């Protein structure tokens with residue numbers, strides 16, 4: 634059984650795949666926060682900008698089999714040609730994503746991307762793996778396509794992750810979990826300035842912005 638909070642077609646807003654059309658499949662639950670505001674202050678990850686509790690979002694639900702969920706995701710890709718792309722996120726997708734689901738998505742023609750906090754082992758077969766470390770939580774994934782660190786985090790400064798093998802190293806300015814406004818100025822914050830300064834001083838790291846929040850899409 635797979636529990637999905639929501640699923641939708643949008644553009645990947647972050648990292649090296651930013652701007653690419655994808656079906657986002659948001660898994661319920663996370664191992665670093667229970668998702669309730671009352672538990673945020675004592676969570677390991679305290680700045681999450683996402684509601685991943687339950688299965689009540691758009692196109693959310695419970696899916697008995699990998700084939701059922703893959704069929705559901707395939708219905709959200711609005712094209713007949715080209716290679717479809719799915720981004721498995723959450724919550725923490727690696728609590729649920731397994732090899733049968735990756736195989737079922739591949740069978741539907743999908744390239745499979747994953748957004749993870751890196752604290753759980755990744756199943757084989759993922760086509761694009763993005764690891765985004767959180768606070769003191771130990772990262773067990775040693776190799777990925779991109780390391781995308783929310784910055785600044787006192788307990789997770791960039792130097793700690795430079796031994797992870799990754800094709801890209803990104804800093805993503807920490808955004809307010811509840812940001813009321815949208816538009817070009819929304820991400821012009823103190824954290825964006827700090828991330829910019831770090832990248833200027835350490836050119837191994839690149840800046841990425843949450844493009845979807847600038848343009849006002851999911």
Ligand SMILES: C[S@@+](CC[C@H](N)C(=O)[O-])C[C@H]1O[C@@H](n2cnc3c(N)ncnc32)[C@H](O)[C@@H]1O
Pocket residue numbers: 663680681682683722723724725726748749750751764765781783805806807808809810
């Ligand atoms: C909601 S998380 C879900 C996937 C996984 N649990 C993780 O943390 O990577 C998706 C992405 O949003 C990022 N994110 C969450 N809250 C954020 C915030 N306040 N500012 C910037 N990025 C944030 C995460 O670091 C991660 O890269």
Ligand SMILES: Nc1nc2[nH]cc(C(=O)O)c2c(=O)[nH]1
Pocket residue numbers: 643644645646647657683722723748845850851
């Ligand atoms: N457009 C868009 N891009 C994203 N990249 C990572 C996201 C996530 O929440 O995992 C996300 C998201 O929620 N929306």
Ligand code: SF4
Pocket residue numbers: 663664665666678679680681682683685723724725750767
């Ligand atoms: S950002 Fe990721 S790790 Fe942190 S609470 Fe949200 S879903 Fe969990």
Ligand SMILES: [Mg+2]
Pocket residue numbers: 682683
């Ligand atoms: Mg998001």
